[in-house]
Amino acid sequence: MNKINTKKLILLGLMVSYSLVLFLIETIIPNPLIAIFPGAKLGLSNIITLLCLINFGLKDTFKILTVRIIISSMFAGPISTLLFSIAGGYMSLFGMYLALKIRDLSIIGVSVCGAIMHNIGQLLMAAIIIKNISMMSYLPVMLGASVVTGVFIGIVAKYTEPVLKRQFRKIS
Template identity: 35%
Template structure:
């Protein structure tokens, strides 16, 4: 019982760390210049953190972390509209990633790439709904391609962290 409580508080502390890590990464992202010709491009570094949570914690926890990240960064940096679009993107991305992460033999980097694509589908999809226009399809395709690339980058980072974390866990 005591051990259980200890594990639980470790878990809560870890979740708090992960959320704050995502918030900091989200802020750092705004400092990285992106090409203005394609609005809406960002690295999505917190995607890597969510991938990490998906593999080392569990799916519901990862979803809660995503919601916390979106809500808090919306209050801190963005605004209500930014929060809405980030939430739509996060939801689609997390749904895709949690499904794929359960499939045997799928590499975390692949999961991350699909997550990056999913994020942009969610965001631009919501924009198309809000603006009542299907004209953004071409733009969505470009963002999806970008998401594939940035998903690969964050996937590589998260994957190397994951392999080391697994080694540490085995040593315990």
């Protein structure tokens, strides 16, 4: 393994670790959205997914997300957690990837697209599990949560991204 691959592997491992730490922090802080949008979460680990997508591209971000989903699902409990995380996470990743292709869309807009796709993915998984498409009737409520969480995650990513770029330059 050459020096460049070793550095990249370390960076990818750090990104997995950061996303797991954010996932764990989110499990212990009170959720301000739950009263307005039952079932909604801030999705703090999506900050890392968005930053990785911008800096590493789709392929490496997919790897980071997959490892994070598997490990965080071990912390979270039942197999349904894994299924919901896969559906929401991968839909969000591909939604953000496509949104990044839109020239004038800000990082906040990309984040909102990811949040919307995340909720669509999770509701589709719920509909598949219970074999009832009426789960999608909850989508309008979750779209409200998507806007709130997407804007929050996007703002954090917007101000974190330049710092991350500077750190990557120092390592390179």
